[in-house]
Amino acid sequence: MGSSPDESMMNSGDFGTLEDENDREEFINKLLTLPSRNDWNFPEPLYQYQGFWNFSPYIIGLMLAQKRFQAQPNDIILCSHPKTGPTxxxxxxxxxxxxxxxxxxxxxxxxxSPHDVVPFIELDAAQGVDNRDLKVPLAATHGPFNSLPTSFRTLGCKIVYICRDPKDAFMSLWHFMTKQIWFPLLSITFEDAFEMFCEGVLVHGPYWEHVLEYWRASLESPEMVLFFKYEDLKTNTSFHVKRLADFMGFAFTPEEEKQGAVDKIIELCSLETLSSLEVNRNGKQRENSMFECRNGLFFRKGKVGDWKSAMTPEMGARLDRIVELKLSGSGLTLSAN
Known part of the structure; x- marks a missing residue:
């Protein structure tokens, strides 16, 4: 059974605009029935909701999104585990x-920021805001496939999922966490965080289960779920940008391709271009909330194999073995190197 959610995290500027206090009470009471872990002395436990671990503010946002988010028939939802290429x-x-x-x-x-033009359904729900532009049929989530709001699947909305070598995903997540405003509250070392990731008990973990849910959905319904690997997108960006456009129903015409439309989009969305913009150098996301962070945190190296800069070969091999075992029989491999 879980222990009480930490009030400093629960009252950090979020949940102030819920329709009524009944939702808050209902969700907190539900949290207290969930499995919890606090091996590393976080200010509050990680809770396991629908098979995945996270802090209470995110879980409540996910619960709210499941209860209230109404998809539109032409919606396309961009799904990912954190730090796998969602930006x-x-x-x-x-x-x-x-x-x-x-x-x-x-x-x-x-x-x-890319995170300002595509609404993040559970974080918006947690803050009681609606950032949707119905003329742009895009929304985003870090939630697992089986936790998506029912309306997405009922309406047959298209889903795009991106994943990444788990070693690089962990490295990017670690760098992101250490620069968050709330990280000083988390008494955890790199080695402890790695142990948690390997065990599957870290935010949005287990990583492999998150990936597997979307992988299986893409095999069962390829017309509904497009599955990407970050490394493939890096290796052959033009091919996969056209693949993405085709899937979303916005295919490039031969004339557009001749005029360089694909290359222009790739250049506009490149790490070099986006990271150089003023909004991404000095802007912030979700100020004065639990989810506040600088836009610059979303742009680091974007390099395949960056895990080698901090993880030992033994750590990398261990994580590869764990993930290979977890994915056994699925037909999916994730290790890029």
Whole structure:
């Protein structure tokens, strides 16, 4: 059984605009029935909700989204585990679906973060805000497939999922966590965090189960779920950008390709371009909330194999063995190197 959620995390500027206090009470009471872990003395436990671990503010946001989010029939939801390429995916998807409205010199991506132009359904729900532009049929989530709001599957909305070598995913997540405003509250070392990741008990973990849910859904319903690997997108960006556009229903015409539309989108959404913009150098996400962070944190190296900069070969081999065992029989492999 869980222990009481920490009040400093629960009252950090979120949940102030819920429709009524009954939701807050209902969800907190539900949290207290969930399995919990606090081996590393976090200010509050990690709770296991629908098979995945997280802190209470995120879980409550997910519960709210499940209860209240109403998908539109033409919606496309961009799904990912954190730090596997969602910022790049959001930028590419947004540039694709809005290319008839904007070009590479007028795109909102020049003045807004990719996370501002594609609403994040559970974080918006947690803060009681609605950032949807119904003219742009995109939304995003870190939630697992089986936790998506029912309306997405009922309406047959398209889903795009991106994953990454778990070694690089862990490294990127660690760097992101250590620069968050709330990280000083977390008394955890790199080695402890790695142990948690290997055990599957870290935010949004187990990583392999998150990936497997979407992988299996893509095999069962390829017309509904498009499954990407970050490494493939890096290796052959043009091919996969066109693949993404085709799947979303915004295929490039031969004339557009001849005029360089694909290359322009790739350039606009590149790490070099986006990370150099003022909004991504100095802007912030979700100020004065549990989820506050600097936009610059979403742009680091984007390098395949960066895990080698901090993990030992033994650590890498161990994580590879764990993931290989967990994915056994699925037909999916994740280790890039």
């Amino acid at each position: 790049w995916l959001k930028a590419l998807a947004f540039a694709n679906v809005t290319r008839s409205q904007y070009d590479d010199s007028t795109s909102p991506l020049l003045t807004k």
